[in-house]
Amino acid sequence: MAGPQPLSNILEITPYKGGQKLESGWKLSSNENPLGCSPKAQEAAIEAAKSLHLYPDGGATKLREAIAGKYGIDAERIICGAGSDEIFQLLGRAYLQPGDEILQSQHGFLVYRLVAQQSGAETISAPETDLRTDVDALLERITPRTKIVFLANPNNPTGSYIPYEEVKRLHAEIPENVLLVLDGAYAEYVRHNDYSAGMDLAGEMPNVLVTRTFSKIHGLAALRLGWAYGPASVIDALNRTRGPFNVSAVAQAAGIAAIADDTFQAQSIDHNIAELERVRSAIDKLGFETFTSVGNFFLVRFEQRDGRRSTDADAFLRARGIVVRDVNVYGLPDYLRISIGTKPANDDVIATFEAFAAR
Ligand SMILES: *Cc1c(COP(=O)(O)O)cnc(C)c1O
Numbered sequence: 001m002a003g004p005q006p007l008s009n010i011l012e013i014t015p016y017k018g019g020q021k022l023e024s025g026w027k028l029s030s031n032e033n034p035l036g037c038s039p040k041a042q043e044a045a046i047e048a049a050k051s052l053h054l055y056p057d058g059g060a061t062k063l064r065e066a067i068a069g070k071y072g073i074d075a076e077r078i079i080c081g082a083g084s085d086e087i088f089q090l091l092g093r094a095y096l097q098p099g100d101e102i103l104q105s106q107h108g109f110l111v112y113r114l115v116a117q118q119s120g121a122e123t124i125s126a127p128e129t130d131l132r133t134d135v136d137a138l139l140e141r142i143t144p145r146t147k148i149v150f151l152a153n154p155n156n157p158t159g160s161y162i163p164y165e166e167v168k169r170l171h172a173e174i175p176e177n178v179l180l181v182l183d184g185a186y187a188e189y190v191r192h193n194d195y196s197a198g199m200d201l202a203g204e205m206p207n208v209l210v211t212r213t214f215s216k217i218h219g220l221a222a223l224r225l226g227w228a229y230g231p232a233s234v235i236d237a238l239n240r241t242r243g244p245f246n247v248s249a250v251a252q253a254a255g256i257a258a259i260a261d262d263t264f265q266a267q268s269i270d271h272n273i274a275e276l277e278r279v280r281s282a283i284d285k286l287g288f289e290t291f292t293s294v295g296n297f298f299l300v301r302f303e304q305r306d307g308r309r310s311t312d313a314d315a316f317l318r319a320r321g322i323v324v325r326d327v328n329v330y331g332l333p334d335y336l337r338i339s340i341g342t343k344p345a346n347d348d349v350i351a352t353f354e355a356f357a358a359r
Helices: 039-051 061-071 083-095 110-118 135-140 164-173 199-204 232-241 249-260 262-285 310-319 343-358
Strands: 078-081 101-105 122-126 146-152 179-183 208-213 226-229 297-301 335-339
Touching (some): 039 249, 039 262, 061 226, 078 083, 078 232, 083 110, 083 179, 083 208, 083 226, 083 232, 101 110, 110 122, 146 164, 164 179, 164 199, 179 199, 199 226, 226 232, 262 343, 310 343
Parallel strands (some): 101 122, 101 146, 179 208
Antiparallel strands (some): 078 226, 208 226
16 A cells, blocks of 8 residues: 655755765764854753753744854844755745745755755856856746755855855846845855855845854754844744744854854864865875865865776775765765865875875
8 A cells, every 4th residue: 555645846855965984083074063062052961961851942042143243234134944955945935835946056055955855946156267156157047936045155065155245246237136145154164255155145145144154163963053133024034934842942042152253263263274285285296175164164176087087996995984965865976075174184185095096
């Protein structure tokens, strides 16, 4: 007997595969913070775990106020979610239906496509130039069916970014009924004067939403915590679609402590700046093509020659206790994405690449 049948668009979804884990060794496949999280956030989580029988504040009020204070924005125009992933899901529920389109960059973050598929909407991808978002290519693909333009800036897995002037140009040319989502998952890591996460656009414009996460610089990926800031009408729509207690009390408590811990954030940024350049340039000097990144990860390109392919390097690294990200699903079969780890992990990555190059 045939059981209940899910919607056909649901069966078309290829489930998201997270970065793989190892029994032991270095996990450099999910862009996690190698320094862990703020000790204050950990303390706050442990304290909150003493009251697990109580429902959380469904409005995440104190957390929204903490975020608002840090960025000088209106707490009423912030929504928190179980990771920014949940915010993307809410966007799909609130704004997408069959026949609609979302627009993203060629090597854009995979979750946007999954969200579209869940709603029966189509994903249109705009080609990139040198692994970088091409604003004109995006604009050329806006149609009357376009509902959301997703822009991860910096982008994962490429590690590239576009300057704020380009983001503003993109926004200026997009119809007002199309929502521009600026995913700033790696915003804190960027050290360029021409970059902005776009908080002021989200503050002023009726169709710009900024999403942020506690999973990366704050090192709280396990707790699932993200947020978005934008027009009151968009926040209202998302609030209507979310579950009443979508963010756990432990996550809220840790988030409040994490956002106040400027010291930990500064340490994380300093570590990343120094180590990213050290690892990338060492691998580059061994003759591999590497790509400049403003995130906490970078791409390496491999030859299309037996024994030298990305799949060979992936297996070689894995056999030596290093797991990196195969980015085939992003349309980058010749590449591997490597997250920046602790100093010992990075030393090991460099030594293993030396061995791979020498064999
Ligand atoms: C890691 C990442 C996120 C964060 O996802 P969470 O659900 O908040 O953990 C969002 N966008 C991009 C591009 C990412 O790489």
